[in-house]
Amino acid sequence: MTPTARIHRGTPRNLARLAARLRAGGLVAVPTETVYGLAADATSARACRRIFAAKGRPANDPLIVHIASLRDLARVSRPNEAALKLARKFWPGPLTIVLPKTGEVPDIVTAGLPSVAVRMPAHPLFRRLIRLAGRPLAAPSANPFGSVSPTTAEHVRKSLGSRIRDILDGGPARIGLESTIVDLRDPSRPAILRPGAITAVEISRLLRTRLVRARGPGRGKAQAQAAPGRMARHYSPRTPLFLHPRLSAAQVARGRPDEAWLFIARPAGIGGPNVFWLAAGGDVRGAARSLFSTLRRIDEAGFRILHAERAPCGGLGDALNDRLTRAAARDPSPKRLRRP
Numbered sequence: 001m002t003p004t005a006r007i008h009r010g011t012p013r014n015l016a017r018l019a020a021r022l023r024a025g026g027l028v029a030v031p032t033e034t035v036y037g038l039a040a041d042a043t044s045a046r047a048c049r050r051i052f053a054a055k056g057r058p059a060n061d062p063l064i065v066h067i068a069s070l071r072d073l074a075r076v077s078r079p080n081e082a083a084l085k086l087a088r089k090f091w092p093g094p095l096t097i098v099l100p101k102t103g104e105v106p107d108i109v110t111a112g113l114p115s116v117a118v119r120m121p122a123h124p125l126f127r128r129l130i131r132l133a134g135r136p137l138a139a140p141s142a143n144p145f146g147s148v149s150p151t152t153a154e155h156v157r158k159s160l161g162s163r164i165r166d167i168l169d170g171g172p173a174r175i176g177l178e179s180t181i182v183d184l185r186d187p188s189r190p191a192i193l194r195p196g197a198i199t200a201v202e203i204s205r206l207l208r209t210r211l212v213r214a215r216g217p218g219r220g221k222a223q224a225q226a227a228p229g230r231m232a233r234h235y236s237p238r239t240p241l242f243l244h245p246r247l248s249a250a251q252v253a254r255g256r257p258d259e260a261w262l263f264i265a266r267p268a269g270i271g272g273p274n275v276f277w278l279a280a281g282g283d284v285r286g287a288a289r290s291l292f293s294t295l296r297r298i299d300e301a302g303f304r305i306l307h308a309e310r311a312p313c314g315g316l317g318d319a320l321n322d323r324l325t326r327a328a329a330r331d332p333s334p335k336r337l338r339r340p
């Protein structure tokens, strides 16, 4: 299908129009500092149902609710002291907090859970749009379910452009990876549900407690309930991805021309159309920012296999490795790919 969605610049007039569309129950793709989101009125079940339909997202995967002021936190959730502490320090920014929900939030948004995930985004255009819409906006990443997240307006147009009408352009996403999700339903046992740019170390330092790192995506019934979205396979390029602790020039030399290689830093002494890297000097922020767009470029080039290497552990490297691990996970289908 050909993309018919329009990409709008963030002029005051365009923002007013898009806000009206949201108030009327429509969908608008929006820029955030993490990845582009697909937004709808979080207080309307009918509007939010459209998000699930456009993305092909299963109903058991809850949406993040975005707010523009701290006052709105109590409108959608029952915040505790720990949540307020984190919000004051890291908002607006790439941190999502899971809290008990209020009646303002329809069940479809939280996949029937009594908890809601809330974030105040840093991107000024998105915040302005939330204010103009006059209500919290639910928004998952603006891509078909399970595929690579969009970090530019053009990415959104290419993948969802035939299913939505409006995309607000806010430039390339500054961070490029989805927000950190911290579970504060029980503030005495805070847990990281998804690593992101705000690190576990920063959070535990502020809360003065140790964090429980929810292990292994979607393992066990209780966990699947706590965060239905943490599927093992997610953020996946079409090209089958194999993750290695490190890649070397020797491996590339032994490989075939239809295999692509993805390094964190630019490798010395090798190159060619099948050699890619995330950041020339290997800085982890630059690598995070270009991960999803690089995976798209590799998909478009049509390689048979992609070999990627892990980032150094710690901080944002952990978030990068989380996405790479999920991108490398195989469907539990019988048609298993053999490791090359």
Ligand code: AMP
Residues within 6 Å of the ligand: 061, 062, 063, 064, 098, 110, 113, 115, 116, 117, 139, 140, 141, 178, 181, 193, 226, 227, 228, 229, 230
């Ligand atoms: P995204 O698809 O990037 O918008 O991520 C949304 C993710 O936030 C979901 O897949 C869940 O992992 C998490 N999430 C959202 N709402 C909740 C909730 N009420 N409780 C726990 N996790 C949540």
Ligand code: MG
Residues within 6 Å of the ligand: 140, 141, 149
């Ligand atoms: Mg997503």
